[in-house]
Amino acid sequence: MKKYLQNLLQQTLSTLRENGELPSPGHLSEHSGDTSQIPLERTRNPDHGDFATPVCLTLAKTARRKPREIAEQVVANLPASNLIERVEIAGPGFINFHIRDDAFRDQIRQILAAPDSYGNSGIGAGQRVQIEYVSANPTGPLHVGHGRGAAYGAALAALLTAIGFNVHREYYVNDAGRQMDILALSVWLRYLDLCGETVSFPAKAYQGDYIWDIAATLNREHGEKYRAAPTQEAGFPTVSEDKDPAAYSEKYLDALIAWAKNVLGESGFDFVHGLGLGALLDDIRGDLEQFGVVFEEWFSERSLVDSGAVEDVLARLRNNGYLYEKDGAWWFRSTDFGDEKDRVVIRDNGLATYFASDIAYHANKKARNFDRIIDIWGADHHGYIARVKAAMEALYQDGSDKGPSNPIVLLVQFANLYRGGELVQMSTRSGDFVTLRELRKDVGADAARFFYVMRRSDQHLDFDLDLAKSRTADNPVYYVQYAHARVCSLMEKLDGRALDWDATASLSGLDRLIESQELKLLRTLSRYPEVVESAALAYEPHQLAFFLRELATDFHAYYNAYTFLVDDATLRNARLALAMATRHVLKNGLAFLGVSAPESM
RNA sequence: GCGCCCGUAGCUCAAUUGGAUAGAGCAUCGGCCUUCGAAGCCGAGGGUUGCAGGUUCGAGUCCUGCCGGGCGCGCCA
Numbered sequence: 290m291k292k293y294l295q296n297l298l299q300q301t302l303s304t305l306r307e308n309g310e311l312p313s314p315g316h317l318s319e320h321s322g323d324t325s326q327i328p329l330e331r332t333r334n335p336d337h338g339d340f341a342t343p344v345c346l347t348l349a350k351t352a353r354r355k356p357r358e359i360a361e362q363v364v365a366n367l368p369a370s371n372l373i374e375r376v377e378i379a380g381p382g383f384i385n386f387h388i389r390d391d392a393f394r395d396q397i398r399q400i401l402a403a404p405d406s407y408g409n410s411g412i413g414a415g416q417r418v419q420i421e422y423v424s425a426n427p428t429g430p431l432h433v434g435h436g437r438g439a440a441y442g443a444a445l446a447a448l449l450t451a452i453g454f455n456v457h458r459e460y461y462v463n464d465a466g467r468q469m470d471i472l473a474l475s476v477w478l479r480y481l482d483l484c485g486e487t488v489s490f491p492a493k494a495y496q497g498d499y500i501w502d503i504a505a506t507l508n509r510e511h512g513e514k515y516r517a518a519p520t521q522e523a524g525f526p527t528v529s530e531d532k533d534p535a536a537y538s539e540k541y542l543d544a545l546i547a548w549a550k551n552v553l554g555e556s557g558f559d560f561v562h563g564l565g566l567g568a569l570l571d572d573i574r575g576d577l578e579q580f581g582v583v584f585e586e587w588f589s590e591r592s593l594v595d596s597g598a599v600e601d602v603l604a605r606l607r608n609n610g611y612l613y614e615k616d617g618a619w620w621f622r623s624t625d626f627g628d629e630k631d632r633v634v635i636r637d638n639g640l641a642t643y644f645a646s647d648i649a650y651h652a653n654k655k656a657r658n659f660d661r662i663i664d665i666w667g668a669d670h671h672g673y674i675a676r677v678k679a680a681m682e683a684l685y686q687d688g689s690d691k692g693p694s695n696p697i698v699l700l701v702q703f704a705n706l707y708r709g710g711e712l713v714q715m716s717t718r719s720g721d722f723v724t725l726r727e728l729r730k731d732v733g734a735d736a737a738r739f740f741y742v743m744r745r746s747d748q749h750l751d752f753d754l755d756l757a758k759s760r761t762a763d764n765p766v767y768y769v770q771y772a773h774a775r776v777c778s779l780m781e782k783l784d785g786r787a788l789d790w791d792a793t794a795s796l797s798g799l800d801r802l803i804e805s806q807e808l809k810l811l812r813t814l815s816r817y818p819e820v821v822e823s824a825a826l827a828y829e830p831h832q833l834a835f836f837l838r839e840l841a842t843d844f845h846a847y848y849n850a851y852t853f854l855v856d857d858a859t860l861r862n863a864r865l866a867l868a869m870a871t872r873h874v875l876k877n878g879l880a881f882l883g884v885s886a887p888e889s890m
Numbered sequence: 891g892c893g894c895c896c897g898u899a900g901c902u903c904a905a906u907u908g909g910a911u912a913g914a915g916c917a918u919c920g921g922c923c924u925u926c927g928a929a930g931c932c933g934a935g936g937g938u939u940g941c942a943g944g945u946u947c948g949a950g951u952c953c954u955g956c957c958g959g960g961c962g963c964g965c966c967a
Contacts, residue, residue, distance in 0.1 A: 330906050333913080343909050346947065356947075380910050381947060426967060468967055539966090618965050629893065629963075636965040643967050671894055672962045700895085702961090744903065747895075749960075751902060756916085762929055763916060771929050782926055823906070835904065838915080849922090849931040890929070 291819055293372065294340055294386060295327045301366045302327075302344075310362055311352055331816060338377065338385035339812065345382045356382025393811035394799040400814070400870040401792060408821045408877060413454030419654055420446050421588075422665035423577065424461040427569040428472045429497055431576055431725040432715070434667060437750065438701045439725070440741035440883065441830060442665045443582040445699075447881045448825035448833070457659070458584045461650060464566055465591040466643060470546045471495065472569070473562035477515065477549055479504035480561075484516045493542050503568045507561065515561065517552045524548045576726050580734055581883040588653075590646050599641050599649040602684065603634060606648075611683045621648075626679035647673075648680040651696060655685070662696040663828075667703070668747070674698045699828055704741070704750040713754075732757040738883040739766040742830040765838050769875060770887055772841035772848075776872035777888040779853050779865065786854055788861065792869075795862030802863050806847040810867060813843045817874050821881070830882060837878045844871050 305311045329342045345363060349356040360378045367376060374387040400407045422442025425435045442458070450456045463469070475495040481488050483504055490496075507515065519525040526544035550558045570587070577583065593599050603619070606612050611622045617637030621644075624631055634645040654662050666673070678695050706713035706723060715722040728737050736757040743765065744750045760767055783789055802811065816836065824832040853864045876886040 328906095328909090330909080332910085333905085334910075337910070341910085343948090346909075349947070383910065428967090463967065466967070616965080620965090633965045638965080640965090642965070668895075669961060670967095674894090702895085748903085749896080753902080753916095756902095760929060764929080765915075767929055768915095771927085775927065775930085778927060786926085819906085827907080831904085832906090835914080842914090845930055846932090848926085849928090852926060854926050890927090 290372070290388070290392065290815055291329055291340065293370075295329050297368055297370060298327045298329065298342060298344065298363070300368060301363050304366055305362060311348065311359070331819070332385065337379060337383070338387040340386040340388070341383050342386075343383055345384065349382065360384050390803075390808055390811070391800070393808065393815050394802060396811060396815045397799055397866050397870045398796055400873055401796070401866065404873040405877065407873065408818045409451045409453070410818065410822060411453040412822060412826075413449060413452050415453060415455050416660040417455045417457065417658070418449055418661040418663060419457045419459060419657070419659040420449070420663040420665070421459045421461055421654075422446075423582070424463070425573065426463045426468055427566055427573060428468050428495060429569065430499060431573055432722040433706060433725055433728050433752070434703050434722075436580070436725040436728060436737065437704050437741045437746070438665055438667060439577060439580060439582045440738050441699075441701050441746045444738075444742050444830035444833075444882050445663075445665075445825070445828055447883070448821060448830060451881065452822055452825045454661075454825075457586065459586045459588050460584045461588050461590065462570065463590050463643070465594050465646065467543075467546075467640075469562060469566065471542060472500075472565045473558060474542070474546050474549050475500045476503045476507065476565045477553070477561050478545075480507045480515060481517070481519070483508045484513050486516070486518060488519055491538065491542055491545065493538050499569075499572070503565055506568070507564060515553060515557060519548075524551050576729075580725065580729060581738065588650070590650070593646050593649045593653065594641070598653060599646050602649045602652050602680075603641070603645060606634075606680070606683055609683060609686075621676070621680060621683070623676045623679035623683075626675075626682045628675040628679045632676050644673075644676060644680075647677060648684070651677060651681055652684055654696070655681070664696045664698045666698060666700055668700040669703075671700055699746065701746045702749045704752045706752050706754055708754045728754075735770070735884045736764070736766045739769075739834065742882055743834045745829065745831050765834075766884065767890070768845075769837045769841045769879065770884070771890060772844045773872055773875045773879070773886045774888060774890045775844075775848060776868045776875075779868060782854060788854055790865040790869075791858070791862050792866065794858075795866035798859040798863045799866065800863075801860045802867060804847075804851060806843070806850050807864075807867060810840075810843040810847050810871065813840050814870060814874055817878070821878075833878055833881060837875060837882075840871065840875060840878075844868075844875075 302311065327342065328344055328347070329340055332338055332341045345356045345360040348359055352359060357378060360382045364376050364378060364384060372388055372392045374389045377385045377387070379385050420442060423431070423435055423439045425431055431439070446456045446458050471493070472495055475490075478488050478490055478494065479500050482490075517523065521527060525548050526541060553561065574587075603612065606621060611625065612619050612634065613622065614620075618633045619635035620631045621634045622631050632644055633642055634648070635641050651662075664677075677698075681695050706715070706728075713723060725737075732740075732754060740752055740757050741750070756764055757766070758764075762768055780790065802808070817840075820832055820836040824830055824836075847867075851864070853861065853868060855861050855864075879886045
């Protein structure tokens with residue numbers, strides 16, 4: 290509907306330009322076939338009709354004429370259309386379109402003809418989009434911060450798919466590096482404890498109970514095969530006093546890891562490492578599945594190290610002259626590309642940094658020739674954007690690759706939990722954080738998914754646990770779901786009253802929908818395809834969440850004002866057709882957000 | 891200190907990405923259930939969009955400077 294009007298306007302403007310009534314403003318009109326260039330908006334105020342365009346205001350300057358004068362000319366040349374009731378010029382030069390009610394009634398026909406695909410489109414034209422999200426380190430269970438990234442990424446992926454993009458969802462697994470070594474060490478120390486050894490557990494190691502669980506598995510399945518006594522002869526580091534406890538504890542941890550690798554041997558340590566990694570990945574994967582979040586690919590960081598991809602990108606950077614050695618480490622000259630400071634890619638101990646493998650990962654993404662690469666990161670990573678983009682520019686600045694090498698980075702702010710009006714304190718350091726699993730069990734997956742995307746993702750989110758749990762009108766999730774359930778309930782009631790709904794016949798009696806609540810609901814329904822498109826292209830699923838609440842509001846208002854199950858078959862059919870159309874849109878919209886649409890509650 | 895993000899009704903947030911008279915939900919107050927699900931509906935009050943300038947037909951939105959808050963600033967990930 291919107292595109293149709295934009296087309297009309299586009300035609301009209303072209304006509305006027307050809308007639309010399311309007312100047313052809315050079316570069317602006319180069320994409321004359323692109324109707325999305327014509328600004329056309331839904332009006333906020335019903336007095337302004339259904340759609341409005343400020344295009345004459347914009348043209349006024351280059352045309353050196355009064356906006357209203359141009360508007361009159363545009364209106365006079367507008368091709369006739371049976372969609373349009375009337376056209377008005379208002380305010381400084383807006384053109385307001387009043388659309389015929391029949392055009393809105395026709396939306397029902399479209400929805401019922403293809404209930405599952407209404408709102409979808411082919412705008413993406415099959416372009417391949419890689420979208421990476423969550424990507425939490427597999428060193429512990431997911432917490433509520435990861436949950437928001439998961440909900441946001443999944444919703445965005447679903448929306449992009451709906452408008453015709455070919456979406457590849459990916460979880461980057463940090464299965465290499467020191468953090469994973471610490472995890473393996475933590476498991477092993479707990480295991481030794483279970484074997485009866487006396488081991489002091491470092492504060493910097495992973496404290497969570499899940500470490501005990503993995504250690505217990507190791508103990509149950511392999512007995513004392515990996516038991517070793519923490520003796521000095523075996524290289525076990527002794528605890529001594531130190532002036533700088535923080536730095537010392539890190540060094541102590543590294544010494545413990547070295548001891549573990551030495552005592553267990555490469556293969557033994559790898560085994561414990563793999564056991565811990567596997568256990569945590571299984572946990573994360575299962576957790577996300579329960580949350581309705583799935584991926585096409587779990588991309589291993591270690592595979593980049595093993596395949597030599599990390600070395601390869603570093604060599605390329607070195608050959609391009611962007612690496613230099615200082616203080617025993619290798620630095621990437623990211624300041625050449627606008628970063629605040631240069632960044633280490635190889636530490637003085639010879640190990641590559643996380644950043645190094647991240648460069649390799651993004652180079653890998655690029656090599657896969659996606660049309661678009663989207664990274665969804667926690668907002669605390671915003672400092673990494675500049676360096677990753679810098680690295681990509683350094684790698685591909687010769688222009689040999691035309692594809693988009695720069696990722697689009699979308700940041701997700703942290704969510705604060707509130708219970709009983711009080712902020713729930715969380716700190717990852719002490720392991721004292723609320724897990725995603727706890728949140729799901731507490732408020733349910735539906736409420737969690739909806740609440741997470743209810744706000745702009747780049748804004749802080751106050752998550753009211755009590756509200757999410759409440760089964761009252763205050764809870765937006767239940768409010769929307771309830772509207773869906775009410776339609777289902779109506780259809781259930783038909784039999785009991787010896788009535789029926791003739792879907793086919795209903796389509797010829799839609800002109801019986803004349804009440805203000807009906808016309809309002811019809812208009813809202815017609816916005817759905819525009820909302821889906823806009824939410825997807827702007828990467829803003831919250832637009833859809835707001836829309837669904839609005840749609841539910843319109844339906845509830847309608848439901849309360851009129852009776853559906855009336856004896857007049859034509860009227861009944863028409864109203865139920867509208868209710869069913871609403872139901873389909875609610876269900877589809879909720880599905881994009883990962884929220885169920887129950888038939889009864 | 892430097893960089894990025896934010897500041898909108900008492901609270902939590904929107905605002906078609908520069909459009910017309912800034913809107914919802916909570917909360918407050920007043921109405922509606924013997925009738926399709928009251929997990930609902932109808933109505934009322936509530937604003938100098940942090941402050942001060944600037945850009946233009948037009949600013950919550952853009953630019954500058956303050957004030958206030960968050961995050962980042964490691965050879966961690």
